[in-house]
Amino acid sequence: MTICLDQLTDAVALRSLVSKICPACGRRKREGQSLCPQDYFRLPRPLRVNLWQKITDGYLEALLEAMKTLGTGRLHVPAIKG
Numbered sequence: 001m002t003i004c005l006d007q008l009t010d011a012v013a014l015r016s017l018v019s020k021i022c023p024a025c026g027r028r029k030r031e032g033q034s035l036c037p038q039d040y041f042r043l044p045r046p047l048r049v050n051l052w053q054k055i056t057d058g059y060l061e062a063l064l065e066a067m068k069t070l071g072t073g074r075l076h077v078p079a080i081k082g
């Protein structure tokens, strides 16, 4: 499923982080990584570093900034089970 950037919450951001779906493109990524390698390496270095530094604090903002930099209007997120 996809959601608008303004529907992104902390809970959704963390669910995305531990999923295998890249939020920017919907392709596969590794669990615990924010993005697939293709999108990750399109980010300027400060934003890449930000994604790791902010996992416990302000991750939502770091992910939003990354999405805007990548020009992604909608996020691919795993569907809620059940």
Ligand SMILES: [Zn+2]
Residues within 6 Å of the ligand: 022, 023, 024, 025, 026, 027, 035, 036, 037, 038, 039
């Ligand atoms: Zn991707």
